[in-house]
Amino acid sequence: MIRLSPQVRTTIQRTTLPILVLLSAAIVVLGKADQLLFDSVRTAVTDTVSPVLDALSRPLTAVGNMIGRVEMMASTYQENARLQAENERLLQWQQTALNLAADNQQLRGLLKAIPESAVSYVTARVIANSGGAYVRMILINAGSDDHVGRGQAAITGEGLVGRLTEVGNRAARVLLITDLNSRIPVTIEASHVNAVLAGDNSERPRLLYLPSADSVKVGDRVVTSGEGGVFPPGLPIGVVGAIDAAGPRVEPYVELSQVGYVLVVDYGLSRFLPQPPQAMARTNRRTKSPGEDDAITR
Amino acid sequence: MALKVFSIPALPRVNNGAARMLPVATTLLAALISVLPVRIPGYAALTPVFTLMAAYHWTIYRPDLLPPLALFGIGLAEDLLAGSPIGVNALLLLLTRTAVLGYRRYFINRTFPFVWTGFTLLTIGALLAMWALHCLLSLAFLDFRNTVIRAALTIAIFPLASFLLGRAQRAVMGAG
Numbered sequence: 001m002i003r004l005s006p007q008v009r010t011t012i013q014r015t016t017l018p019i020l021v022l023l024s025a026a027i028v029v030l031g032k033a034d035q036l037l038f039d040s041v042r043t044a045v046t047d048t049v050s051p052v053l054d055a056l057s058r059p060l061t062a063v064g065n066m067i068g069r070v071e072m073m074a075s076t077y078q079e080n081a082r083l084q085a086e087n088e089r090l091l092q093w094q095q096t097a098l099n100l101a102a103d104n105q106q107l108r109g110l111l112k113a114i115p116e117s118a119v120s121y122v123t124a125r126v127i128a129n130s131g132g133a134y135v136r137m138i139l140i141n142a143g144s145d146d147h148v149g150r151g152q153a154a155i156t157g158e159g160l161v162g163r164l165t166e167v168g169n170r171a172a173r174v175l176l177i178t179d180l181n182s183r184i185p186v187t188i189e190a191s192h193v194n195a196v197l198a199g200d201n202s203e204r205p206r207l208l209y210l211p212s213a214d215s216v217k218v219g220d221r222v223v224t225s226g227e228g229g230v231f232p233p234g235l236p237i238g239v240v241g242a243i244d245a246a247g248p249r250v251e252p253y254v255e256l257s258q259v260g261y262v263l264v265v266d267y268g269l270s271r272f273l274p275q276p277p278q279a280m281a282r283t284n285r286r287t288k289s290p291g292e293d294d295a296i297t298r
Numbered sequence: 299m300a301l302k303v304f305s306i307p308a309l310p311r312v313n314n315g316a317a318r319m320l321p322v323a324t325t326l327l328a329a330l331i332s333v334l335p336v337r338i339p340g341y342a343a344l345t346p347v348f349t350l351m352a353a354y355h356w357t358i359y360r361p362d363l364l365p366p367l368a369l370f371g372i373g374l375a376e377d378l379l380a381g382s383p384i385g386v387n388a389l390l391l392l393l394t395r396t397a398v399l400g401y402r403r404y405f406i407n408r409t410f411p412f413v414w415t416g417f418t419l420l421t422i423g424a425l426l427a428m429w430a431l432h433c434l435l436s437l438a439f440l441d442f443r444n445t446v447i448r449a450a451l452t453i454a455i456f457p458l459a460s461f462l463l464g465r466a467q468r469a470v471m472g473a474g
Contacts, residue, residue, distance in 0.1 A: 016366045020366045021393060021396065024374075024385045024389035026385075027384055027385035028383065028385035028435070030385075031383055038378070038384050042381075042384070045379065049375075056330060056334055057334055057335055060334055063337075067337075127335065129342040131332040133343050133444040134382055134383075136343075137381040139381075166381075180440075200441075201440065201441065201444075202441060255339070257338070257340055
């Protein structure tokens, strides 16, 4: 080790703090100017820390599950009655669905329609969230090792949770539909009107670009439109909850703050679609490792 | 509390490895805790700023053991893990150190309410600055309510954090 004179050491100690403050400020500006600049660092750090987060979040998931179980126990009787009624109704729907599926298949045969590509699911646990007022993201414990890829949809049984924006080997980041940067092409099911679901960090995202204010009403179902090709059409998102000064807001089906597990669904769409500019830049940047993206889109 | 033992300028020398690591380790733990998925409705947006508590505590009582470089690294790690704009937390922690070091001599040998008042002022300033910075970065006027609640939660939880950090400090460093 180099021995420094006391004066030099004092100077270094005095200047470290201001230098690091300036460096942080520079990083903030650079990170804003080129959003991809720190992406690989981000993925690497997340990947490295994910086993720790995985372990730390386990007790929380267990507690969450336990609370859920106790709540369920308390309402078993009413829940049972409700489910029986629902089951009767669903059995009728099942008959309808079977008839429609048969019809559909026959008609597709007549039209020589291309069969929809197979869907594959990966279940993943939520191991971290964004912890702050300014981003809405979650981290899940599945990555490219589990054949999970960027752009895929994260859903639960109730509906859409978000989109995978960053995929490491062991962990992936999901941009929730409520995040400020989330824009999803949607359809209002009742009126077949297209719109864009835009998050604003609040719990209820807004509907933008509606042709007219009266094309939606409270209670309308909102589903993905499939435009832009990131999601298949028809994924349930939520219902129109209220129409305020900023326009209609959507009440998501999924209680996003309570999600413990998500399904990552590969609809096999990403490879047919024009890559968004961000993804394109990323692919160019990584031309040195061609195998990487293959592994992700598989 | 263990808060009365250290006086400016000489900090008691700590040779024990675990004791030297304590400030950095607890601040890093605070960063990890702040990204854990607690399933309470609305919690994610209102997560208290745990790293701010640790940075404040250690900058007052052991600034020598939580150097700027550690704050920088922990701040960056928190940004990277949370997915928030990179550099913001690093900047926040370093500015916290700058601010607290300037007033440190007023906080040493004072009662806890005094230290808590200092933290309250710091939190209000820090979260206000953070809100302004995020508005600037996203070029939008962001909802202010969450920031207010978050500041209130952070201030409310500080006594507990301070108690735990003080306990750990006494246990590991053997002072007080």
